[in-house]
Amino acid sequence: MLFLRSSFWASLLLVGTLACSKSSPSVTPTPTPPTAPTTTTFTNPLLSVGPDPWVVRRGDVYYYMSTTGGNLVIRKTAKMSELGSAVSTVVWTPQQAGINQIEIWAPELHFLDGKWYIYYSANPLCCDGHRIFVLENSSADPTTGTWVDKGRIAVPGQDLWAIDGTVLEQNGKRYLLWSGHEVARAQTQRIYIAEMSNPWTLVGPRVELSKPEFSWEQLGDPDVNEGPEILKRGDKTFVVYSASHCSTDDYALGLLTASATADPLKLSSWTKTPTPVFVKNPAGRAFGPGHNGFFQSKDGTEDWIIYHANPQAGQGCGDNRSPRMQKFTWKADGTPDFGTPVALGTALPKPAGE
Template structure:
């Protein structure tokens, strides 16, 4: 009886304890599921930046990059905080040509510059008779952001008294002066040369013009006509470097040449410039870079890197059309202060993004 009594007494207690454990377990909320972390931001990009984009140009201001390239039919600006994300950048058409007239066709190589508190775009256009009528034109916008506000066409920019073929305008500022550089021709010639002329304001040349470079080395003489075009400027270590594109764009041998002068020299003095006898940036067939050229320059967001932007074809014999696509890569400086652009990097290969991106 004693044994039976004790069992009967303990059994309810044991049962209550078991029930208590059971109730306690059922009333406790399940542990929350840890949140799935967002994917890590990519630290790389790949070339090409876009599927098409001949004659690329970049201008930096107020934390943004403004990108342009030849569309053939209008002037469009892309705006982005990160060049590595150009493919997702918003774009805006800022100017559409008239249906007819001297600037109605073949809209090429637009460049954006901020001068005297306003935005200016220098572009090439013609009346549509193939390419023979190409001239340089200027747009102006006083808005702080070039993708907003109104653009006004200031008209053709040309040497007074001359009406000669001209393309690929860019601006050089040196010794307190401002100069236009472009690719032009002599009368009764189709050869393209690099010219310079002093500017009295962002849309007016004062003349005369001076020829700084013409096709002369074997690597500049591929294709027809003979070509020096796409002048661009970068200054470093007391020197002004003028890159240009040589040989015709229809060939795979389109490449970058370079002129060098002191930043204190008179840029209108042809004797102040020294021309490199070999190209400074040329094709790399293994990396699918055919005819690399018509470049621009920009600095990474963190200010630590210099970058080259340029176009190239991804395959041989693709010529001067829309197959040309924009690419970018960092470059360094040689011991003498000159730029070292290296060789075109491979397409479709992950590369480190510009510093700060």
């Protein structure tokens, strides 16, 4: 009987042990996957489409805009090298009461007097073509809030064809620069400047700063100076502009230089460089490089240019133009050295701080 009792209890113990082992199986730890190496480079183009690229930084955020043709879109990113994955927001379309516009071009986003402003060009289906318009937003983040139409911006009494508005601040005053016509129904595009009394109002007179006069500015039809952009460093102010028609592969960048304390309304304040400062690179698949913007790296140690170019010859003014960016340096005389458009697909170091 003692033997049977021992066997009985031994059997119970064995069953309990097996039951316990089924309900609580041993767990093999999952190995931690190796950390992916940090990518330190990027390649152009930043996006497959993006004519007339513009970038502005506010705090640790970059805001990007370009021509879409039919609306205004802002991309928001902490890293310019990752623009392709940035959040994209349509912030405005022209389908509003009393607004009838087509061919919306070259938007620029500026933070002025504590508010955001977008300057864009559009054809209002009247008045011999394009004009420059202004939108205002009091939100801290331009991808949120409400954009209020402030109407056309033009010199009083000179409501002429105009595109590519940008803003210069100098000597405590603010100025609008743009590409426009000398008179109604003219064809040649010239760079003009006028003083601003507020972000949506000009006071006269306008002053012509540049017209197509060199052979490299007169390729294609019509002759063109457009896309003026401001660049400042030390005691100098630069206007970098696009020349020749966008339909040609020879669309290129030109340069105007003035003292940072000069009166920008005086033509004598400006010196025009007689040769282009940024031209096509056919071997690198960069045709018609131009209509650019500028920004600094996140740590503030590097200067970068963003511009559009076509990947093949003969593609003209359409949506084959893609945004590209590259670091640039400075010459001994204090002028910018943009170098040559970097070939598509070239691995470039990311902007410092990214």
